[in-house]
Amino acid sequence: MTVTVSLVRDDRVRTGRVTVTVPENSTIKQAADLGGVDCPTFCALPEMPPGSAEPPYTSGSCGLCTVDLQLACGRTSSVCACRYRLTSAEDGAVITVHSARLDSTRDANATLLALRHRASCITCPLGSEPCELRTMLAGHDLGLERYPHPYLAPEPPDVSNPVLDVQRDNCVLCRRCERICPVGAIQFVGRGRDTSLLIDPDRCVSCGQCTQVCPAAAIVERPAIRQVREALADPDTVVTVQVAPAVRVAVGEAFGLAPGTNLIGHLCGALRRLGFDAVFDTDFAADLTIVEEAAELVDRLGTGHALPMITSCCPAWIRYVETFWPDLLPHLSTCKSPQQMLGAVTKNWWAQQVGIDPDRVVNVAVMPCTAKKLEARREEMADGPRRHVDHVLTTRELIRMLKASGLHLPDVPEETPTPMLSEGSGAGTIFGATGGVLEAAVRTVHTLVTGTELADPDVHAVRGTAGVRAATIGLGGRTVEVAVVHGLHNVPPVLQQIREGSSPYAFIEVMACPGGCVGGGGQPHGFDMAVRRQRAEGLFSTDAASPSRRSHENKEVATLRAALGDDERHRLLHTRYRATVTPHTGRL
Numbered sequence: 001m002t003v004t005v006s007l008v009r010d011d012r013v014r015t016g017r018v019t020v021t022v023p024e025n026s027t028i029k030q031a032a033d034l035g036g037v038d039c040p041t042f043c044a045l046p047e048m049p050p051g052s053a054e055p056p057y058t059s060g061s062c063g064l065c066t067v068d069l070q071l072a073c074g075r076t077s078s079v080c081a082c083r084y085r086l087t088s089a090e091d092g093a094v095i096t097v098h099s100a101r102l103d104s105t106r107d108a109n110a111t112l113l114a115l116r117h118r119a120s121c122i123t124c125p126l127g128s129e130p131c132e133l134r135t136m137l138a139g140h141d142l143g144l145e146r147y148p149h150p151y152l153a154p155e156p157p158d159v160s161n162p163v164l165d166v167q168r169d170n171c172v173l174c175r176r177c178e179r180i181c182p183v184g185a186i187q188f189v190g191r192g193r194d195t196s197l198l199i200d201p202d203r204c205v206s207c208g209q210c211t212q213v214c215p216a217a218a219i220v221e222r223p224a225i226r227q228v229r230e231a232l233a234d235p236d237t238v239v240t241v242q243v244a245p246a247v248r249v250a251v252g253e254a255f256g257l258a259p260g261t262n263l264i265g266h267l268c269g270a271l272r273r274l275g276f277d278a279v280f281d282t283d284f285a286a287d288l289t290i291v292e293e294a295a296e297l298v299d300r301l302g303t304g305h306a307l308p309m310i311t312s313c314c315p316a317w318i319r320y321v322e323t324f325w326p327d328l329l330p331h332l333s334t335c336k337s338p339q340q341m342l343g344a345v346t347k348n349w350w351a352q353q354v355g356i357d358p359d360r361v362v363n364v365a366v367m368p369c370t371a372k373k374l375e376a377r378r379e380e381m382a383d384g385p386r387r388h389v390d391h392v393l394t395t396r397e398l399i400r401m402l403k404a405s406g407l408h409l410p411d412v413p414e415e416t417p418t419p420m421l422s423e424g425s426g427a428g429t430i431f432g433a434t435g436g437v438l439e440a441a442v443r444t445v446h447t448l449v450t451g452t453e454l455a456d457p458d459v460h461a462v463r464g465t466a467g468v469r470a471a472t473i474g475l476g477g478r479t480v481e482v483a484v485v486h487g488l489h490n491v492p493p494v495l496q497q498i499r500e501g502s503s504p505y506a507f508i509e510v511m512a513c514p515g516g517c518v519g520g521g522g523q524p525h526g527f528d529m530a531v532r533r534q535r536a537e538g539l540f541s542t543d544a545a546s547p548s549r550r551s552h553e554n555k556e557v558a559t560l561r562a563a564l565g566d567d568e569r570h571r572l573l574h575t576r577y578r579a580t581v582t583p584h585t586g587r588l
C-alpha cells in the first residue's frame with residue numbers, strides 16, 4: 001500500500017508544492033526527504049546502528065519538526081513530522097512544512113531548548129568542535145529576554161561515572177543518548193522543567209556512544225589533558241605516547257580532511273612537537289595481540305577448551321560480559337588489549353633497553369575510545385603501583401591539544417615512530433575497523449595450523465557493516481566457523497547460543513561500538529555510519545598497501561617475545577577478567 005500526499009514547502013511561496021507517494025507507514029519526515037522538502041529536526045538521530053530498531057529515531061521532544069497536516073476531509077492538526085506515520089487515512093492530505101505560524105512555533109520550541117542549556121561557550125568542552133545546538137539556535141528568533149536568567153539553577157558536573165562528566169544544566173532533553181545507549185543505562189527522572197538525566201553506573205559500560213550523539217555537551221569524556229600537560233612539563237619524566245589505528249583515519253576531519261585520510265606520519269611529527277619523548281604505534285601492539293591470541297586459539301582448537309573463544313581487546317565489551325553475562329567469562333581470550341600490552345612492555349622492557357628508570361616513564365595513549373580510560377584504571381592493568389598506561393586521551397582531546405598549540409596537523413612534517421615498539425603490519429592497522437581483529441587473526445592462525453600462508457590475506461567474508469557477520473574459514477584439512485559482531489545491541493542472541501551450548505562458532509570478534517573503533521566514543525562527534533565506513537576504508541587501504549600484511553611477520557614483535565621468555569610474556573600480556581561487583585550496590 002502507498003500513500004500520496006502534497007507537501008507545501010512554504011505557504012508564503014506559491015510555487016512550492018510537491019506531490020510524493022510513499023509506502024504506507026512512512027513518516028512525514030521521510031515523505032519530505034523524498035520530495036526534497038527541508039523539514040527541520042533536532043532530537044532525531046539521522047540513523048541507528050546496523051541491526052538496531054527501525055525508524056523513527058526520535059523522541060519527538062524538540063518540537064522543531066512540527067508541521068500542519070490537512071486531511072482530505074478538511075480536518076487540520078499540527079503534528080510531529082518525525083513520528084507521524086502516514087496511512088490510508090492521510091491519502092490526499094496536504095502537509096505544510098513552513099509558514100509564518102510554523103516558524104513562530106519552532107522559534108518558541110527552540111527557545112525552550114535554549115533555556116535549558118547553560119550556554120557557557122567559553123568553558124565548553126567541545127572547544128573548537130562544531131556545536132550542533134548553537135548552529136540550530138542560530139536559525140531561530142529566540143525570545144530569551146522574556147525569561148529569567150539563568151532559567152534553571154546551575155549545577156556542578158556529575159563526576160560519579162568513571163569516565164564521563166555529566167553536565168545536567170547543559171542537557172536539552174533531546175534523549176538521543178537514551179536511544180543510542182546499547183545497555184539501557186540512561187534514564188530521565190522527574191517531570192517537566194525538573195526532568196533530569198541519570199546514567200546508571202551499574203549498567204554503563206563506558207562505550208561513550210552517548211557522547212557521540214549529544215548535541216549539547218551534556219555528556220562528555222573526563223579529560224586527561226591537564227595531567228598530560230603536567231607530565232610533559234615535568235623535567236624528571238620520560239613521556240611516551242602511543243597512537244591507536246582508528247585515530248589516524250579520523251583526526252584529519254578536524255582539519256578539513258576527508259574521513260579515512262591516514263595521518264600517522266603527521267601525528268608522529270606533531271606529538272614530538274607537543275613534547276612527547278617517544279612516539280609508539282599501537283599497530284605494533286595489535287600485531288603482538290594477534291600473535292598471542294592466535295596461539296591461544298590454536299591451543300583451544302586442539303583441546304576444545306572454552307570454545308568459542310571471543311576477542312578481549314574492547315574494554316566496553318569486557319565490562320559488558322563482566323556485568324551482564326559473567327558465566328561466559330571463560331570464553332574471553334586472556335590477552336590484554338593492545339593499549340595495555342604496549343603500556344606493560346614500555347615500562348617493563350623498553351625502559352630497560354634504553355636505560356631509563358621505569359618509574360620515570362609516563363605512558364600516554366591516544367585512543368578513539370572512552371572505555372580505554374576505564375581500562376587503564378583497572379587493578380589488573382598495573383605492576384603494583386606502576387600503571388601500564390597512566391593517561392588516556394581521546395581523539396577529540398588530542399585535537400584540542402593540537403589546536404591549542406597552533407599545530408595544523410596536515411602541515412606538520414611527517415616523521416616515523418620511535419623504533420623497538422612501532423613496527424606494524426597491515427593486519428595491525430585493520431584492528432580499528434569491525435572485522436579487522438578477526439581477519440588479522442585468521443591470517444596468523446592459518447599459518448600456525450597449516451604451516452602455509454593464506455593465499456589471499458583479504459578475508460572478504462567478514463568485511464562489511466552488517467551487525468553480525470559469519471563465515472566459514474578453511475584451515476588445511478578442516479574448517480571453522482567464525483563470526484564478527486559490532487554494536488552491543490547485536491550481541492545477546494550470539495551469547496545466548498553459547499550459553500545454551502548451540503553456538504556454531506569457534507572464534508568471535510566483538511566490538512562494542514558500531515563500526516568498531518573507527519566509530520569509538522572518543523572520535524570526532526556524530527553518528528554517521530557512512531563516515532565510519534570511510535574511516536574503515538582508510539585502514540583497509542593502508543593494509544592493502546602495506547609491505548607486510550601478517551602480524552607474525554613483525555620482526556619487532558618476534559624480538560620482544562624472544563627477549564621476554566614465556567613466563568614474563570604471559571605475566572605482562574595476559575590477564576583474567578572477573579564478574580563485576582559494582583562499587584555502588586555491591587551486587588553482581
Ligand code: SF4
Pocket residue numbers: 180181182183184185186199203204205206207208209210211
Ligand atoms: S557510555 Fe555507553 S553504556 Fe554508558 S551511558 Fe553512554 S552509551 Fe550508555
Ligand code: SF4
Pocket residue numbers: 170171172173174175176177178197213214215216217218219
Ligand atoms: S544528555 Fe545530550 S543527548 Fe542526552 S538528552 Fe541531554 S542533550 Fe540530549
Ligand code: SF4
Pocket residue numbers: 206207313314315316317368369370371372511512513516517518519520521522
Ligand atoms: S569498539 Fe573500540 S572504541 Fe569502542 S569501546 Fe571498544 S575498544 Fe573502545
